[in-house]
Amino acid sequence: MKLIAELQSLDNLNDYQDIDYLLIPTSFSLASSHAPLTSPEIAKVMQWTTINKTKAVIKVDQLIENKYLNSFFRYLDKYAYYDCLFLYSDFAVFNYFDNKGMLNKLMYNAPTLVCNTKDCEFYNKRGIKVILSNELSIEEITECAKEKNVIVQSYGYFPIYYSQREILSLYNKNVSGDTDYKNKLYYLKEEKREEMYPVFEKENYTVIFSKAKILIYKDLEKIKPEYIFINSNFLKPDNFKMILNLYVDGIKNGFKNDDKIKMIDDNYESSLLYSKSNIL
Amino acid sequence: MLIQDIKQIELLAPAGDLNKLKVAINYGANAVYVGGYKFSLRARANNFTLEDLKEACLFAHHHRAKLYVTMNIIPHDSDLEGLVEYLQYLESIKVDAIIVSSMYIIATAREVAPKLEIHISTQTSNINSEACNAFLKLGANRVVLGREASLVDIKSIKKNTKASLEVFIHGGMCSSYSGRCVLSNHMVNRDANRGGCAHSCRWSYDLYDDENNKLNNEGFFHMASKDLMAVEMVSKLIDIGVDSLKIEGRMKSEYYIATVVKSYRILIDRIYNNKKSNLEEIKREIKKAENRETGYGFFYGHMSLNGQLYASCEIPSKEFVGKVLKYNLFTKIVTLEQRNYFKIGDTLEFFGPKRKNKLFCVKEIKNDKGDCLATACHPQEIIKLKIPFYVKRGNFIRLAKIR
Numbered sequence: 001m002k003l004i005a006e007l008q009s010l011d012n013l014n015d016y017q018d019i020d021y022l023l024i025p026t027s028f029s030l031a032s033s034h035a036p037l038t039s040p041e042i043a044k045v046m047q048w049t050t051i052n053k054t055k056a057v058i059k060v061d062q063l064i065e066n067k068y069l070n071s072f073f074r075y076l077d078k079y080a081y082y083d084c085l086f087l088y089s090d091f092a093v094f095n096y097f098d099n100k101g102m103l104n105k106l107m108y109n110a111p112t113l114v115c116n117t118k119d120c121e122f123y124n125k126r127g128i129k130v131i132l133s134n135e136l137s138i139e140e141i142t143e144c145a146k147e148k149n150v151i152v153q154s155y156g157y158f159p160i161y162y163s164q165r166e167i168l169s170l171y172n173k174n175v176s177g178d179t180d181y182k183n184k185l186y187y188l189k190e191e192k193r194e195e196m197y198p199v200f201e202k203e204n205y206t207v208i209f210s211k212a213k214i215l216i217y218k219d220l221e222k223i224k225p226e227y228i229f230i231n232s233n234f235l236k237p238d239n240f241k242m243i244l245n246l247y248v249d250g251i252k253n254g255f256k257n258d259d260k261i262k263m264i265d266d267n268y269e270s271s272l273l274y275s276k277s278n279i280l
Numbered sequence: 281m282l283i284q285d286i287k288q289i290e291l292l293a294p295a296g297d298l299n300k301l302k303v304a305i306n307y308g309a310n311a312v313y314v315g316g317y318k319f320s321l322r323a324r325a326n327n328f329t330l331e332d333l334k335e336a337c338l339f340a341h342h343h344r345a346k347l348y349v350t351m352n353i354i355p356h357d358s359d360l361e362g363l364v365e366y367l368q369y370l371e372s373i374k375v376d377a378i379i380v381s382s383m384y385i386i387a388t389a390r391e392v393a394p395k396l397e398i399h400i401s402t403q404t405s406n407i408n409s410e411a412c413n414a415f416l417k418l419g420a421n422r423v424v425l426g427r428e429a430s431l432v433d434i435k436s437i438k439k440n441t442k443a444s445l446e447v448f449i450h451g452g453m454c455s456s457y458s459g460r461c462v463l464s465n466h467m468v469n470r471d472a473n474r475g476g477c478a479h480s481c482r483w484s485y486d487l488y489d490d491e492n493n494k495l496n497n498e499g500f501f502h503m504a505s506k507d508l509m510a511v512e513m514v515s516k517l518i519d520i521g522v523d524s525l526k527i528e529g530r531m532k533s534e535y536y537i538a539t540v541v542k543s544y545r546i547l548i549d550r551i552y553n554n555k556k557s558n559l560e561e562i563k564r565e566i567k568k569a570e571n572r573e574t575g576y577g578f579f580y581g582h583m584s585l586n587g588q589l590y591a592s593c594e595i596p597s598k599e600f601v602g603k604v605l606k607y608n609l610f611t612k613i614v615t616l617e618q619r620n621y622f623k624i625g626d627t628l629e630f631f632g633p634k635r636k637n638k639l640f641c642v643k644e645i646k647n648d649k650g651d652c653l654a655t656a657c658h659p660q661e662i663i664k665l666k667i668p669f670y671v672k673r674g675n676f677i678r679l680a681k682i683r
Contacts (some may be wrong), residue, residue: 063457066408066433072504092410098417112462112473113404116357118384126576133472135465136356143357162460164428165583167503171487174590175498187488190480191469191500196488204582210466275469 001220001251004151005230006059008034008237010041013048015241018248021055021227023087028072030109031159031207032088033185033200033233039078046082047144056084061109062205063164063259065224080105085129094128103127107151111158115140120147125172131229134158134210138219138273145225152223153263154216155243156231157198161208168201185234198234209233212269217258219273239264286554289517290349290524292446293541298328301336303534303674306633308545311346312336312574313379315530318366319351319359319401320476332604334373346376350530352401354459354473355382367393379424381459390419397421399446403459403473408435409440416443424526427453428578431513434661435520444523448678450566451509451528455481455503481505482589490672504589509574511559515551535600535619535676539569542633568599568678601628601656602663604675614671618663623655627680630671639680640667 005016006023024045027036037045042058049056058079064072066156069092076086076096084092089110097103104127114120115133122240124147131151132144144150168181187196188208198209213231220228228248232240242264250256261270293309295301296681301446304312314336315327328336333349340347349370353359370378377397380386381404389396398420404427406412412423422444425434429447438445454461462472463480470476484500495501508528510517517525525548527540544568550557567574575587601615623626624642631637645653648662 062407062426063405064411066436069408069410090407090408090411091404091406091414095410095414095417098414100470110460112460113354113381115473116352116360116382116384118357118360119355119382122383122387135462135471140356159460160462160466161456163456163503164578165455165503165505165588167455167588168487170583170585170588171496171501171503171590173585174588175496179495185490186495187490188485188501189488191484191486193467195467199487209461243343271467272469 002227003230003244003251004057004227005245006032006034006232007037007045008043008232008235008240010037012241013045015237015244016054017052018262019054019244021057021085022049023057023059025059025076028062028064028075030059030061030063030162030205031200031209031233032059041255042073042079046084056082056085057107058084059087060093061087063162064092065164065204066101072112111153112160114144117144117147120144120150124149128228134214135272137275138216138223141216141225141273145223148226150225151227151229152216152220152225153214153231154220154228154247156213156235157209157233158214158231159207160197160210161206163206164204165206166201166204167206168199210269210271212267212273213265214273215258215261215268216273217247217255217261219232220250220255235265281288282558287523289548290346291541291544291548292524293537294451294527294530294532295336295537296327296331297364298336298339299582300532300534300537302339304537304541305340305343305345306674307538307541308633309345309541310522311348311376312340313348313350313526313530315350316366318362319353319355319385321350321352321401321473330369333370333375335447337373338373341374348377348379348399349375350379350383350401351385352379352403354403355385356474359474360384363388364392366395371396377421383418386415386419397423399416399444401459402426402448402453404541405457407461408436412437412441412443412445416441422446422523424448427508428457430581431516431520431579434522434583437579438521446524446526446529447517447522448508448577449517449525449544450508451532452572453505453508453528455505499591502588502590505577505583506575506587506589507570507572508577509563509570510579511543511547511563511566513577513579514547518548518551528560533569533600534603535678536569538631538676540566542631585666599678600676601679602677604630604671604673604677606673608670612666612668613664614667616663616665618656618661619659621655621657622679628677629680630667630669630675630677632672632675638669638671640669642666 002020002023025032025034087107107129109131129149195211290310292311293304371393379399381401399422400415402424407426407429424446464470464472464478482504487495487501600621605615644666
């Protein structure tokens with residue numbers, strides 16, 4: 001089992017020494033609360049990953065508007081031949097790497113769209129790693145994870161709504177407010193419910209996240225995925241480091257007890273892991 | 281070159297059942313998309329049985345229209361049972377295309393039902409030419425563009441892909457990228473990507489900062505989208521060379537489909553005949569069937585202030601008052617099924633697919649037993665009116681003026 005996590009900042013780079021794949025936030029990243037890295041910073045991280053035998057993964061998983069396509073491809077051109085992978089969700093990226101015969105440099109991250117073993121197989125056949133949907137039961141995840149190249153998000157918040165609309169700024173304009181809503185964390189609460197959903201707006205998009213962090217630990221013994229992913233969004237660096245260490249320990253010694261993780265941060269949920277979703 | 285020799289843009293309409301399909305085609309749709317009981321994303325639409333699909337195909341082809349079948353759920357393993365047989369059945373009854381999101385369904389269709397065209401659903405949110413090219417290589421014939429594509433982007437996409445392009449011009453819009461919202465799964469345990477969307481984006485919310493201060497002190501926070509109405513865009517989309525113009529709404533009524541399809545049909549035909557249209561008049565006509573505010577969507581670029589809804593508002597359309605069941609040429613009595621309230625003194629408008637609308641002032645209302653009524657106020661009651669002109673079975677009746 002290999003561990004994937006997203007870099008929070010250059011300051012805590014050394015916390016990632018024991019992981020296998022390091023996601024690098026860029027200006028084309030989706031749903032990242034971390035500041036995008038500049039080219040020199042990416043170069044520095046790449047150097048670090050080479051020394052530490054960790055694989056860098058450039059995170060370019062936004063949907064790309066046609067008008068930005070050329071500049072986006074110029075960005076990919078810079079790193080395409082580096083020893084790194086690319087986390088994507090737009091099929092323009094698939095086409096770009098397909099044309100170069102390098103689909104095996106890809107990780108697909110449109111998690112709401114990957115819900116069955118056969119779709120996983122499609123990506124696996126092409127050498128693409130794929131992040132599973134979080135709207136699956138443990139049984140469904142276990143089945144999908146029998147395929148190679150399947151990634152299971154095991155900890156952290158995850159996106160449940162991705163829009164090109166800047167819904168917070170549009171609201172602000174409508175009430176003639178003067179708040180700058182971008183790049184800050186807010187929460188939405190439906191009028192008849194108690195749960196608070198983190199909402200985060202960046203230039204040209206908004207993401208709403210799960211109300212709590214998904215937590216799959218003991219079940220990893222049963223699921224046995226090839227890859228697990230820890231989403232570091234909105235986690236305090238100290239907590240994140242402890243959680244990372246517990247997963248590293250789990251990989252080495254077995255995922256026996258999740259009490260320690262629950263003690264670090266009690267805002268976790270089982271999401272839909274133990275319930276069957278309804279169609280109507 | 282004669283006008284009939286020019287390859288015209290397709291007007292693609294939704295249909296939730298066989299009656300709606302017939303209405304859509306009779307009112308001018310070149311193609312209709314429908315869902316079967318499996319693999320379709322509108323779990324609450326009536327949906328088509330295998331027999332219905334066969335009849336739909338025969339009806340559509342008889343009227344030189346095409347039939348597309350939606351298979352655009354994001355399937356779980358348990359949904360995939362019977363896929364091969366279903367695809368082969370659709371091919372055998374000569375369905376023209378399937379609308380798909382799952383990579384596995386695309387690959388399977390290519391293998392077991394190669395005569396079926398594959399249209400990539402908007403659930404995969406394709407908004408650039410290279411994504412279209414990727415799907416073309418994977419065996420697709422057409423890409424239904426994400427509603428987030430602007431006119432400028434659509435023009436550029438068309439230049440840079442050989443994929444047939446379909447663009448939404450009318451109807452409801454997700455607030456998110458389609459397929460990328462699972463609010464419904466997490467709030468009410470209904471799977472949005474398998475047809476169970478509870479429209480959580482249309483609900484009312486409170487907005488808090490990270491210190492738990494409520495920020496919306498005057499009214500709720502809303503994130504829902506206005507519906508799309510792209511009457512102004514049609515001639516531009518024709519000029520760009522888009523292949524199909526799509527109307528959303530498999531859950532919508534026959535009346536809605538008739539009104540919207542007829543309006544766009546008239547508009548498209550006038551464009552190809554180099555005749556000017558009164559766009560405001562067409563918009564007024566369409567609005568008679570609308571129950572939400574409309575906007576231009578993303579056609580002019582990123583969503584602006586007036587593309588969003590800032591209140592939870594549905595305006596029930598009361599204009600539709602009935603549907604003609606029969607007309608007796610000798611007695612001049614029309615028998616109709618009442619749908620909404622009308623009364624003596626109201627002016628009613630009768631409209632059908634290929635005729636001018638006709639007005640009539642109600643002087644007498646009778647029920648099925650011949651009793652005189654002051655009002656028609658019971659939905660689905662059989663009503664008789666004496667009118668001086670011929671109307672056809674299936675024609676719709678609405679209030680000419682809102683009270």
